[in-house]
Amino acid sequence: MSGTVLIIYAHPAHQTSRVNRRMMETARDLEGVTVRDLYELYPDFHIKVKIEQALIEKHTHIVFQHPFFWYSCPSLLKEYIDLTLSYGWAYGPQGTALNGKTLLSAITTGGGADAYKRTGHNFYTVNELLQPFDQTARLCGMTYLEPFILNGSLQVNDQAIDAHCNRYRQKIIDLRNGDIGEVYQR
Amino acid sequence: MTDGFLYFALIFLSAAVIVVPLAKRSGLGAILGYLLAGVIIGPFGMGLIKNPEAILHFAEFGVVMMLFLIGLELQPLTLWRLRKPILGLGGSQVALTTFLIAAGCLAMGLSWPVGLAIGLGLALSSTAIAIQLMNERNIFTTYTGQSSFSVLLFQDIAIIPILAIIPLLAVGGDVGSVQQAIEVVEEQAGGSLWEKGLMVIGLVSVIIAVGHYAMRPALRYIAQTGVREIFTATALLLVIGVTFLMKSVGLSAALGAFIAGVILADSEYRHEIEAQIEPFKALLLGLFFISVGMSMNFDILASDWMTALGALLGLLIIKFAVLFFLAKIFKFDFAQNLIFSTLLAQGGEFGFVVFQFANQVNLINADLTSLLNMVVALSMAATPLMLMFYDRVIVRRLQNAQNFDVLPEKPSIKTHSPVLIFGNGRFGQVVARLLQANKIQTTILDHDPKQIDTMRRFGWEVFYGDVMDMELLHAAGAEKAKLLVLAINDREKSVAAASLIKQKYPHLKIYARAYDRRHAYELSKVGVDYFERETFHAALNMGREVLMALGYRAYEARNLALRFAKHDRKILIESFSYFEDEKALISFAQQSREELTRIFESDRTDAELHREEGWDEDDGNKPQIGKR
Numbered sequence: 001m002s003g004t005v006l007i008i009y010a011h012p013a014h015q016t017s018r019v020n021r022r023m024m025e026t027a028r029d030l031e032g033v034t035v036r037d038l039y040e041l042y043p044d045f046h047i048k049v050k051i052e053q054a055l056i057e058k059h060t061h062i063v064f065q066h067p068f069f070w071y072s073c074p075s076l077l078k079e080y081i082d083l084t085l086s087y088g089w090a091y092g093p094q095g096t097a098l099n100g101k102t103l104l105s106a107i108t109t110g111g112g113a114d115a116y117k118r119t120g121h122n123f124y125t126v127n128e129l130l131q132p133f134d135q136t137a138r139l140c141g142m143t144y145l146e147p148f149i150l151n152g153s154l155q156v157n158d159q160a161i162d163a164h165c166n167r168y169r170q171k172i173i174d175l176r177n178g179d180i181g182e183v184y185q186r
Numbered sequence: 187m188t189d190g191f192l193y194f195a196l197i198f199l200s201a202a203v204i205v206v207p208l209a210k211r212s213g214l215g216a217i218l219g220y221l222l223a224g225v226i227i228g229p230f231g232m233g234l235i236k237n238p239e240a241i242l243h244f245a246e247f248g249v250v251m252m253l254f255l256i257g258l259e260l261q262p263l264t265l266w267r268l269r270k271p272i273l274g275l276g277g278s279q280v281a282l283t284t285f286l287i288a289a290g291c292l293a294m295g296l297s298w299p300v301g302l303a304i305g306l307g308l309a310l311s312s313t314a315i316a317i318q319l320m321n322e323r324n325i326f327t328t329y330t331g332q333s334s335f336s337v338l339l340f341q342d343i344a345i346i347p348i349l350a351i352i353p354l355l356a357v358g359g360d361v362g363s364v365q366q367a368i369e370v371v372e373e374q375a376g377g378s379l380w381e382k383g384l385m386v387i388g389l390v391s392v393i394i395a396v397g398h399y400a401m402r403p404a405l406r407y408i409a410q411t412g413v414r415e416i417f418t419a420t421a422l423l424l425v426i427g428v429t430f431l432m433k434s435v436g437l438s439a440a441l442g443a444f445i446a447g448v449i450l451a452d453s454e455y456r457h458e459i460e461a462q463i464e465p466f467k468a469l470l471l472g473l474f475f476i477s478v479g480m481s482m483n484f485d486i487l488a489s490d491w492m493t494a495l496g497a498l499l500g501l502l503i504i505k506f507a508v509l510f511f512l513a514k515i516f517k518f519d520f521a522q523n524l525i526f527s528t529l530l531a532q533g534g535e536f537g538f539v540v541f542q543f544a545n546q547v548n549l550i551n552a553d554l555t556s557l558l559n560m561v562v563a564l565s566m567a568a569t570p571l572m573l574m575f576y577d578r579v580i581v582r583r584l585q586n587a588q589n590f591d592v593l594p595e596k597p598s599i600k601t602h603s604p605v606l607i608f609g610n611g612r613f614g615q616v617v618a619r620l621l622q623a624n625k626i627q628t629t630i631l632d633h634d635p636k637q638i639d640t641m642r643r644f645g646w647e648v649f650y651g652d653v654m655d656m657e658l659l660h661a662a663g664a665e666k667a668k669l670l671v672l673a674i675n676d677r678e679k680s681v682a683a684a685s686l687i688k689q690k691y692p693h694l695k696i697y698a699r700a701y702d703r704r705h706a707y708e709l710s711k712v713g714v715d716y717f718e719r720e721t722f723h724a725a726l727n728m729g730r731e732v733l734m735a736l737g738y739r740a741y742e743a744r745n746l747a748l749r750f751a752k753h754d755r756k757i758l759i760e761s762f763s764y765f766e767d768e769k770a771l772i773s774f775a776q777q778s779r780e781e782l783t784r785i786f787e788s789d790r791t792d793a794e795l796h797r798e799e800g801w802d803e804d805d806g807n808k809p810q811i812g813k814r
């Protein structure tokens with residue numbers, strides 16, 4: 001299913017970001033891709049729901065791109081989800097606006113890959129921790145894709161970041177062209 | 187004992203203290219109260235004071251001070267903007283009124299020089315009465331107020347040539363040539379006209395130059411000594427000095443004081459001077475009204491009441507008609523026009539001066555002079571009564587006629603809004619709109635008929651009233667209300683009102699608009715529950731936008747601004763304990779500025795630290811609990 005990509009980008013400290021900022025910038029100018037820089041658009045957390053919903057309706061693939069914050073997303077993205085995915089629009093009777101779309105989480109974690117397992121510092125895997133997003137997608141009739149993750153984001157060197165950004169750009173192009181890749185394994 | 191200073195003070199102050207509050211209570215207003223007090227203690231009342239003229243003369247200084255204060259409020263630029271109404275409205279008012287009154291006198295069989303002198307004297311309105319009334323209604327800065335003021339100002343200037351013409355009229359038909367006329371005037375003035383003219387121009391230039399260049403450093407020097415009463419003395423000296431200078435060349439002292447005021451209008455000591463002069467002015471003006479009351483000659487009224495009342499009515503009607511006609515040409519709306527014409531329809535204090543002078547040069551005989559003085563005094567007393575009539579009767583009529591949505595109205599039935607908003611200008615309006623948009627019942631009150639007029643045209647229900655009027659608050663349902671938003675734009679009044687309301691209605695929370703830090707301090711001192719500085723958030727948002735324009739992220743700019751605002755408010759409230767001591771305040775301000783810089787700095791390092799790990803095994807803080 002080819003189409004368009006809507007990147008919902010949430011980073012409160014964009015100005016000091018090493019990874020997410022560059023990821024966002026490599027994807028931004030692609031054709032058929034729209035980026036919503038939430039913290040720049042809604043510094044007061046007052047989200048214009050109608051506008052955001054209209055944008056979602058116009059795109060086929062939705063990407064939540066953000067650093068991993070307390071095993072979840074930064075708060076403004078949560079606010080965005082709370083308000084935009086409204087009853088009767090995203091879920092509930094007649095809540096079919098999202099049916100058939102795909103949702104991808106593109107995240108960077110400070111913790112390394114080893115930290116996200118039973119024997120590690122964070123006990124759960126990142127995929128396990130992302131279950132709320134998966135279930136959100138399910139409720140709204142969306143396909144939740146295999147998360148696009150960079151671990152150890154605080155340690156990685158410039159080369160690794162470059163490589164990651166290239167992969168991200170390719171991932172977005174693929175999505176736009178209808179190649180949705182792997183789906184999240186429950 | 188009955189002519190000493192203490193005796194006079196005792197009589198005047200007692201009369202004022204007893205009568206004025208009674209008059210105010212019963213709705214007659216302060217001016218009528220003073221006039222009444224004067225009548226009571228004067229020769230025709232209890233006869234406690236014998237020589238009212240001398241006192242009137244002294245009290246006229248109150249009018250001089252009033253004009254000085256008005257000058258202080260008027261920047262030269264504002265004055266320049268008013269040039270059209272001053273010349274157009276004021277000029278035609280004086281000319282037309284003089285002409286009509288003179289014609290009337292002629293018809294009554296008086297000679298034309300006498301008629302002209304009477305016309306000129308009666309054309310002048312009472313600055314003291316009109317401005318006092320405008321202040322009471324807070325309409326001085328409205329279109330009506332400014333127009334009225336323009337007319338009064340023109341009259342103040344016109345008094346100079348009028349006093350020059352009187353001696354000419356005295357010799358009446360005998361003046362054969364221009365040459366002779368000039369001689370007559372020069373004889374009266376005691377010098378050549380050329381010299382006089384040059385002296386006037388020279389004097390005004392001196393006042394302007396000194397006011398502009400020398401006063402500021404002088405005031406600063408005196409302020410720095412920190413002896414408050416010397417500052418008061420300086421302010422008084424300034425006004426008295428100007429008066430003295432102007433009088434010495436036979437010019438209107440009021441005009442000189444006005445010019446001096448305008449020149450100091452943009453100096454930083456303006457408010458301080460204002461505050462120092464204000465009480466003197468208020469007292470002297472009261473004294474002035476009292477002496478007008480005292481000088482009312484009831485013998486005349488008794489002996490020839492028909493003529494006196496006829497003259498009074500004639501005067502009021504002619505003046506009112508001329509003003510009304512001119513205001514129509516100048517496109518006032520109907521209600522504004524009524525107020526304007528009523529405010530200026532009386533004879534004024536300059537009339538006394540003109541008639542006395544005309545009597546001196548044997549133009550008008552003593553009987554006629556007292557009659558004229560009586561008519562002027564009565565017309566002054568009539569003005570507040572006429573305005574009362576306007577408020578009570580005309581306003582209702584117009585309202586019933588429905589085509590005027592203009593009219594101020596006091597809330598007559600008790601409303602039961604939880605919120606009262608006082609002041610519906612730029613500030614109160616926003617609060618009111620937010621609340622009413624959310625269907626929260628609010629009762630909105632304002633002091634300014636013009637503002638009410640505008641708001642009513644836009645479909646808002648706004649009531650007329652003064653915030654110091656506790657009766658009004660009662661009528662507006664203050665007992666039942668939870669909260670009062672005090673959004674008036676008068677600093678002193680808002681503090682006074684807050685304090686009064688807190689005493690009367692302790693349960694009522696007061697949320698006040700503050701002008702600046704000092705005002706916020708004063709408001710807090712009298713116990714307001716919350717204050718907001720009127721421009722603070724606008725400036726803060728501007729700062730936030732500037733940060734963004736410089737490349738800061740919106741979210742970061744927001745956080746910096748919020749951080750700043752929070753710190754600023756905290757510091758402001760802490761600084762309240764230093765407000766009485768400037769030195770301590772300055773050092774505290776310095777300290778807190780440094781503190782703020784430190785806070786922002788440590789925020790930045792925190793942000794950097796925050797990036798550092800903690801989510802990894804290697805970071806050395808292995809979680810102890812939570813392992814499953």
Ligand SMILES: Cc1cc2nc3c(=O)[nH]c(=O)nc-3n(C[C@H](O)[C@H](O)[C@H](O)COP(=O)(O)O)c2cc1C
Nearest residue numbers: 017018019020067068069070071108109110111801
């Ligand atoms: C408030 C906050 C919470 C964080 N929570 C986590 C977390 O739960 N797990 C984790 O691995 N990293 C966490 N981190 C580290 C961020 O994920 C890391 O700073 C980010 O991925 C760096 O990406 P950037 O270079 O784009 O800023 C947190 C960082 C912050 C500031």
